[in-house]
Amino acid sequence: LQVGYSLSNFKFVDEIMDIKGSVGIGNGFSIIGRYGRETGEWSDPGEYETSTYSGYRVGVGKAYRLNGNTDITSSISYFDYTFKQTIKPNWRSTTTSRPTTKADSYIGSVGVRNMSPNNFETNLQINAFRGGKMKSKSNEVELSVIKHFNDKLGFGLRVLHHDAAPAVSYKSDFTEYGLFIRTSF
Numbered sequence: 001l002q003v004g005y006s007l008s009n010f011k012f013v014d015e016i017m018d019i020k021g022s023v024g025i026g027n028g029f030s031i032i033g034r035y036g037r038e039t040g041e042w043s044d045p046g047e048y049e050t051s052t053y054s055g056y057r058v059g060v061g062k063a064y065r066l067n068g069n070t071d072i073t074s075s076i077s078y079f080d081y082t083f084k085q086t087i088k089p090n091w092r093s094t095t096t097s098r099p100t101t102k103a104d105s106y107i108g109s110v111g112v113r114n115m116s117p118n119n120f121e122t123n124l125q126i127n128a129f130r131g132g133k134m135k136s137k138s139n140e141v142e143l144s145v146i147k148h149f150n151d152k153l154g155f156g157l158r159v160l161h162h163d164a165a166p167a168v169s170y171k172s173d174f175t176e177y178g179l180f181i182r183t184s185f
Helices: none
Strands: 002-008 015-026 029-044 047-065 070-089 101-115 120-131 136-148 153-164 174-183
Touching: 002 153, 047 101, 070 120, 101 136, 120 153
Parallel strands: none
Antiparallel strands: 002 015, 002 174, 015 029, 029 047, 047 070, 070 101, 101 120, 120 136, 136 153, 153 174
């Protein structure tokens, strides 16, 4: 189980909180899941806006052991999320809520995971988002480093860069920086 908090330089998202988990089902396979909530606020000419994204991800992962310390990781998952936005024009005292938008995507991931002799785990992963309602086509590269204090508790740092096809009116490349706590049962 992993609980994380991240900051983002994406125009529409400032903070991200998420909880992730996985359950091994044998032969290197696992069931994976994530719930995340992202919030943001910004000002455009003549208005102040807020956004909230929330969603879940479920899938199947597979780890291939290279040696005693290194695995190749892979997963396929489904991502479903909801987007809510509010707008408050500078000349009015009322706030308008846009209709809630639902979207989904499919994610394929591949990575390398290594555990050093001094209990530092390093993960490098590439995620490809494709298809779904939004017909997304974007990629992410994520690096995380975790210090395991024992076999039940670890603390980690992560950086993720998201690169997407340009959207209608905004730059859709962004970077997230975060920290997390991981525990095992």
